[in-house]
Amino acid sequence: VSIAPPGRAALRPAIVIPFYNHERAIAHTVTGLRPYRLPCWIVDDGSDPRCAPELERLLREEGEWLHLLRYQPNLGKGEAVMRGMRAAAEAGHTHAVQIDADGQHDPGDLARMLEQAVEHPLAVICGVPVYDRTVPKSRLYGRYVTHVWVWINTLSLEIRDSMCGFRVYPLGPALHVWNSQHIGRRMQFDTDILVRLYWQGLRVINVPTRVTYPIDGVSHFDLWRDNLRISGMHARLFFGMLWRLPRLLGRRLKG
Numbered sequence: 001v002s003i004a005p006p007g008r009a010a011l012r013p014a015i016v017i018p019f020y021n022h023e024r025a026i027a028h029t030v031t032g033l034r035p036y037r038l039p040c041w042i043v044d045d046g047s048d049p050r051c052a053p054e055l056e057r058l059l060r061e062e063g064e065w066l067h068l069l070r071y072q073p074n075l076g077k078g079e080a081v082m083r084g085m086r087a088a089a090e091a092g093h094t095h096a097v098q099i100d101a102d103g104q105h106d107p108g109d110l111a112r113m114l115e116q117a118v119e120h121p122l123a124v125i126c127g128v129p130v131y132d133r134t135v136p137k138s139r140l141y142g143r144y145v146t147h148v149w150v151w152i153n154t155l156s157l158e159i160r161d162s163m164c165g166f167r168v169y170p171l172g173p174a175l176h177v178w179n180s181q182h183i184g185r186r187m188q189f190d191t192d193i194l195v196r197l198y199w200q201g202l203r204v205i206n207v208p209t210r211v212t213y214p215i216d217g218v219s220h221f222d223l224w225r226d227n228l229r230i231s232g233m234h235a236r237l238f239f240g241m242l243w244r245l246p247r248l249l250g251r252r253l254k255g
């Protein structure tokens, strides 16, 4: 599938869904994405065996647009997203839509995100969560801490929310930073790669999108371990920012 208005570079997007034990929500997510007719990679590393029948049923019933990439052991969301992106790039795609498996995001908003990607093919198109009342408050504080660190570490307010699991990446730059820098493989991935792409000079386009409670009620975010990983990441990014200070200030002055 190629989306390109006259005069613009062709966009060949694919979808990547990191999947870990969301077997009760994945069908809903896949069904919502079907109308876009984009190839989609579900990437599963080490989910419980109880998930296999549901994944296999979806593959059988949905047909050739859906691919399943499976490996062991479990290496985290970031590693899964990147393996999916590599598969998409090898199949000739230029962009990857990353969307969580658990039904928290509204696939209906993908059309608006793809329009932005056509308009800005070298930018990261980032969902900015608009929460409804079903979302638990326990993580909102942690989110705010991350927002402030990201603003410090980019010397900019351009990234409105670095943790949303719904975005469109240009594959070339995403694979390049992944291969050349040390990026966290678990839940810190979404923030880590976004800051590093910003440092590379990419723009971030923010698209508000509704986020609801996961339809299966399951989260694999570990409040202690993942917040600890995220704190370590902010510290590393802080030193990376100091090193890039002249360039980041120069970009501010120009922009």
Ligand SMILES: Nc1nc2c(ncn2[C@@H]2O[C@H](COP(=O)(O)OP(=O)(O)O)[C@@H](O)[C@H]2O)c(=O)[nH]1
Pocket: 017, 018, 019, 020, 021, 022, 043, 044, 045, 074, 075, 076, 077, 080, 099, 100, 101, 102, 104, 165, 214, 218, 219, 220, 221
């Ligand atoms: N493949 C893979 N996917 C993961 C892993 N951890 C989380 N995910 C996926 O990443 C997305 C976000 O995870 P989720 O459990 O919903 O965490 P939350 O949204 O941060 O509460 C979901 O699509 C998960 O299936 C993992 O270790 N491996």
Ligand SMILES: [Mg+2]
Pocket: 100, 102, 104, 214, 218, 219
């Ligand atoms: Mg979730």
